[in-house]
Amino acid sequence: MDFQLNEDQQAIREMARAFAREECGPGAAERDKKETFPTEQVKKAGELGLLGMLVPEEFGGVDMGNLALAEALVEINKVDASVGVTISVHNSLVSNCVNKFGSEATRAKYLPKLASGEWLGAYALSEWGAGSDAGSLECRAVQDGDDYVISGTKAWITSGDHADLVVLFARTDPDAGNRGITAFVIESSWDGFKSGKKERKMGIRSSSTVELLFDKMRVPAANVLGEVNQGFKIALNILDGGRIGIAAQALGIMEACLEASIAYAKEREQFGKRIAEFQPIKWKLAEMESKIMASRLLIRQAASLRDQNLPHSKEAAVAKLFASRAANWSAREAVQVHGGAGYCTDYPVERYFRDARITEIYEGTTEVQKLVIAREVLKD
Amino acid sequence: MAYGADITLRDPVPFFEDHHYEIREMAQRYAQEVVKDRAAAIDENKEFPHDTVKELAEMGFLGVPFPEEVGGAGFDYLSYILVVEELSRVCGTTGITVAAHTSLGTNPIYAFGTDRQKEKYLRKLASGEMLGAFGLTEPGAGSDAGATRTTAVRDGDDWIVNGTKVYCTNGTHAGTVIITTRTNPDKPGGSGVTAFVIERDFDGVTLGTLEDKLGLRASDTRELVLENVRVPDENRLGEEGTGFRKFMQTLDSGRISIGALSLGLAQGALDVALPYAAERKQFGRAIGEFGAIQERLADMAVGIHTARLACYHAAALKDRGHDINYAASIAKLHASEIAMDAIDSAIQIMGGNGYSREYPVERMLRDAKLCEIGEGTSEVQRMVIARQMIKSIQ
Numbered sequence: 142m143d144f145q146l147n148e149d150q151q152a153i154r155e156m157a158r159a160f161a162r163e164e165c166g167p168g169a170a171e172r173d174k175k176e177t178f179p180t181e182q183v184k185k186a187g188e189l190g191l192l193g194m195l196v197p198e199e200f201g202g203v204d205m206g207n208l209a210l211a212e213a214l215v216e217i218n219k220v221d222a223s224v225g226v227t228i229s230v231h232n233s234l235v236s237n238c239v240n241k242f243g244s245e246a247t248r249a250k251y252l253p254k255l256a257s258g259e260w261l262g263a264y265a266l267s268e269w270g271a272g273s274d275a276g277s278l279e280c281r282a283v284q285d286g287d288d289y290v291i292s293g294t295k296a297w298i299t300s301g302d303h304a305d306l307v308v309l310f311a312r313t314d315p316d317a318g319n320r321g322i323t324a325f326v327i328e329s330s331w332d333g334f335k336s337g338k339k340e341r342k343m344g345i346r347s348s349s350t351v352e353l354l355f356d357k358m359r360v361p362a363a364n365v366l367g368e369v370n371q372g373f374k375i376a377l378n379i380l381d382g383g384r385i386g387i388a389a390q391a392l393g394i395m396e397a398c399l400e401a402s403i404a405y406a407k408e409r410e411q412f413g414k415r416i417a418e419f420q421p422i423k424w425k426l427a428e429m430e431s432k433i434m435a436s437r438l439l440i441r442q443a444a445s446l447r448d449q450n451l452p453h454s455k456e457a458a459v460a461k462l463f464a465s466r467a468a469n470w471s472a473r474e475a476v477q478v479h480g481g482a483g484y485c486t487d488y489p490v491e492r493y494f495r496d497a498r499i500t501e502i503y504e505g506t507t508e509v510q511k512l513v514i515a516r517e518v519l520k521d
Numbered sequence: 522m523a524y525g526a527d528i529t530l531r532d533p534v535p536f537f538e539d540h541h542y543e544i545r546e547m548a549q550r551y552a553q554e555v556v557k558d559r560a561a562a563i564d565e566n567k568e569f570p571h572d573t574v575k576e577l578a579e580m581g582f583l584g585v586p587f588p589e590e591v592g593g594a595g596f597d598y599l600s601y602i603l604v605v606e607e608l609s610r611v612c613g614t615t616g617i618t619v620a621a622h623t624s625l626g627t628n629p630i631y632a633f634g635t636d637r638q639k640e641k642y643l644r645k646l647a648s649g650e651m652l653g654a655f656g657l658t659e660p661g662a663g664s665d666a667g668a669t670r671t672t673a674v675r676d677g678d679d680w681i682v683n684g685t686k687v688y689c690t691n692g693t694h695a696g697t698v699i700i701t702t703r704t705n706p707d708k709p710g711g712s713g714v715t716a717f718v719i720e721r722d723f724d725g726v727t728l729g730t731l732e733d734k735l736g737l738r739a740s741d742t743r744e745l746v747l748e749n750v751r752v753p754d755e756n757r758l759g760e761e762g763t764g765f766r767k768f769m770q771t772l773d774s775g776r777i778s779i780g781a782l783s784l785g786l787a788q789g790a791l792d793v794a795l796p797y798a799a800e801r802k803q804f805g806r807a808i809g810e811f812g813a814i815q816e817r818l819a820d821m822a823v824g825i826h827t828a829r830l831a832c833y834h835a836a837a838l839k840d841r842g843h844d845i846n847y848a849a850s851i852a853k854l855h856a857s858e859i860a861m862d863a864i865d866s867a868i869q870i871m872g873g874n875g876y877s878r879e880y881p882v883e884r885m886l887r888d889a890k891l892c893e894i895g896e897g898t899s900e901v902q903r904m905v906i907a908r909q910m911i912k913s914i915q
Contacts, residue, residue, distance in 0.1 A: 267873070270802075271803075272803065272872050272873060273803050273804075273872065274803035274804045277803070277804070277805075296873070297873045340873075340877055340879075341877065341878040341879065342876055342877060342878060342883075343876050343877075343878065343886075343887070344876075410661070411662075411663060411665035411668070412664075412665045412668075413665075419900075421900045421903070422900075469865070473861065473890070473893075476735070476890055476894075477893060477898065477899065477900075480663050480664065480898055481663060481687070481688045481894055481895070483735075483894070484734050484735050484736070484894055485732045485733060485734050485735075485742075486733040486734065486735070491734070491735035494735060494887075494890065495735070495887070498865075498868065498876060498883070498886070499876055502868075502869070502872055502873060502875070502876055503873070506869065506872055507869060508811075508813050508814075508869075511813070
């Protein structure tokens with residue numbers, strides 16, 4: 142595999158880096174503290190094309206692929222993981238799903254709005270009783286003439302209360318388990334849609350995570366994504382891509398942890414020398430850098446395979462498993478390098494520590510990644 | 522056992538006496554019935570728990586290891602460790618407030634104070650009439666505690682103190698603060714350091730920044746600015762130049778209480794995650810039936826069990842008058858690290874709920890991170906342990 146980014150991918154990364162530094166950096170700590178949704182940042186991301194990364198040009202996207210998207214997400218998450226997850230979900234889970242599984246009419250209707258950022262997207266799969274066991278979801282879609290009538294509750298939905306469009310998974314066959322689920326694309330302005338309880342989270346606090354309530358919402362059959370009862374397969378395929386995005390988020394947080402730790406270790410003196418000269422500190426920095434380099438290769442490999450339409454479930458799971466655990470380790474050690482200062486909100490590492498923790502949970506927990514990987518290696 | 526009566530707490534502890542079980546149960550009842558319900562709100566609002574502190578004082582929990590004749594509850598250090606553990610099991614802020622008051626703000630006066638200092642301050646501290654604080658850390662003196670820059674210059678019968686102390690737990694609400702100062706600028710490191718007891722409302726003591734923290738958010742972490750503070754010589758704690766050594770001894774016993782804080786937080790996370798694992802169903806069965814979750818539960822139990830023994834062991838050694846430098850560092854290091862791992866596992870077992878502030882485990886993880894930093898970082902503990910090991914064979 143080629144380890145270099147092409148010119149376009151490099152340009153996207155540079156653009157994302159500038160966007161992160163100029164648009165996301167200044168208010169990141171404040172938005173986290175007040176749990177304010179990054180409306181301005183999302184709008185600006187749309188103007189820059191960052192919300193149409195996986196949308197073809199004919200539908201208004203920049204169609205840069207998963208590798209460029211991952212590189213951009215690293216840069217954004219390095220500065221603000223709340224903006225990062227919002228953009229990641231919109232691209233990898235929502236636009237990508239509509240593009241891959243929507244009919245021509247559906248794509249033409251929705252993709253331009255998503256790609257420009259005029260509309261923000263959410264992805265509604267999890268329920269209170271269906272987390273890692275997503276296939277047990279109970280939200281119900283019943284056919285009624287040319288429509289489906291959907292009722293139920295979705296949980297932990299990123300951007301759910303800010304979204305204009307939701308990719309929604311509902312049960313169309315109550316007796317068929319994983320094979321009785323269908324994916325729909327719905328608009329939040331429709332009757333029967335309501336956002337419910339807002340989660341108060343440990344980290345990524347300026348991203349929005351809500352419950353969504355569906356009460357006899359009428360959805361035209363034309364808004365089915367893919368085939369009826371094939372929704373679970375769609376969910377898994379889309380999550381493969383999403384996991385690369387979360388791995389990129391973990392990598393971005395890790396890079397921020399290392400940068401902050403290096404700066405502090407070079408400046409802080411104890412026992413008459415810079416703490417960067419002590420082995421226990423050096424060792425932490427060396428471990429972080431090793432984990433960063435390994436994560437980057439795993440992410441590029443998985444993204445590149447996805448861009449080539451080659452099998453990549455295992456690679457995406459490995460990237461997410463490795464990078465998310467590495468990010469948690471790095472964040473814990475970054476606070477440690479900073480000592481008491483790291484425990485206080487004057488330094489950003491306490492925010493990185495809180496943000497990093499989610500990467501082992503959403504879009505498939507660490508345990509789910511291991512299930513996926515083990516299933517692959519045990520295949521005959 | 523009234524609360525969390527699972528097997529992880531069922532066994533008797535061989536060196537416990539009857540009063541240890543009794544005080545543990547008393548602390549447990551108060552923690553579970555009163556403190557637990559306050560924990561989330563005080564963390565969210567960063568609100569110092571004055572009501573809890575008042576009740577703790579009434580119950581004698583602010584002077585557990587001190588004799589009744591000086592105003593204390595008349596128990597031992599192990600009893601105190603059990604109280605910190607049980608309080609921290611539901612609220613880290615309450616645990617650290619008691620720990621900082623007892624082992625750092627009060628114990629040095631009990632251990633090294635003159636009769637006059639004991640009469641004047643210890644009674645009020647040990648009875649909980651006022652809170653105690655401890656000012657060792659400075660902007661330039663963290664792990665390198667000997668780098669104290671705060672100065673005390675002799676002026677007749679007094680000393681004039683100037684400097685800044687940071688991360689001072691209970692700094693806002695304390696009646697007294699024990700501080701380290703440099704009294705001899707020509708002597709390097711710890712040898713020119715002298716300790717004093719100052720009153721928070723002495724002229725020249727002003728409140729600096731109130732720290733906004735990752736965890737233990739309702740605990741009071743304050744910068745204290747000392748500007749020409751006139752301190753009577755009778756407030757000197759120990760001889761000139763012995764301040765550093767004394768503080769280091771104080772930190773040894775303080776470390777056991779940070780171990781107990783860690784232990785309590787870890788047990789608290791298990792208290793929540795264990796029933797969750799038994800009840801939460803995915804893939805048609807309780808997640809506690811899956812091997813991956815069982816591994817996490819078992820590792821949590823092993824970590825907590827060994828940390829508990831290490832903490833109790835160090836406390837029992839202290840009660841028997843032994844040097845605890847080595848045992849206290851081992852207890853603190855091990856307990857703080859297993860706490861981070863155990864609470865991390867509790868979050869993972871609970872998935873999205875673990876990350877939510879509706880449940881206490883995310884708070885416990887934020888609280889526990891302090892235990893790897895405060896009263897000697899993990900790096901300092903490893904240095905202490907290794908040095909003792911090497912010294913022992915030379």
